[in-house]
Amino acid sequence: MTDPKAHLDPVHGVPVPARLTVLSGPSAVGKSTVLRTIRRDRPEIWLSVSVTTRLPRPGEKHGREYYFVTEREFDEMVAAGQFLEWARFAGNCYGTPRGPVAARLRTGGPSLLEIDVAGARQVRATVPSALLVFLAPPSWAELVRRLTGRGTEPPEEIERRLVVARAELAAETEFDITLVNTSIDEVCSQLVALMTAQPVSPALGGPAGQVSAGQLTAAR
16 A cells, blocks of 8 residues: 555655546445546546446447447457556456556646556556545445445346445555545545645545545544
8 A cells, every 4th residue: 555645745745746546446436426526627637538348328428438449449459558457347348548648647737547446456556656546435335225226237236246346345455545425526625635735634644544525534
């Protein structure tokens, strides 16, 4: 785990912008909603657009939510080394294109990736300076409610997602900081503060921090 203090100026001890921030967490925790909110309200934050082999959902646009490609096209991108990270999930492939991220990092502006836990591990290995942020639900019961409340998957798929979610929640300690999603607006505010090095009060302390709806607490 990277100590959040690594993101402090070594001379003045004040926050410096993370060159690359990774947002991850279990399915249905609200990562996509956070991204939509930041895309709408904070256009200066660059959001990486992933590539996927799944079909577009109603309202999704190619190049905005995802780049939608065929299985063959995805395999060709993997073979060409074009992904910073990639994984197969629920029968579909997802990956972060390497080129746009590298180009953005050269500009020095705040950049955000929203990927799964396995992808976050790959990014940590490739870009050790990245800030890894874990988005957690207020409780396990709330996550179960969100997963089962969608009504879009059969029972066996929901059960599989719950098993995966438990494993993903157990990976929280691998991340630099945890944001507890009790309020989308406040989570977005805290996330943007981390990316742009705006003051967050009280100051983060310890090997990892946990933030919940306007209150910073010690890590679990």
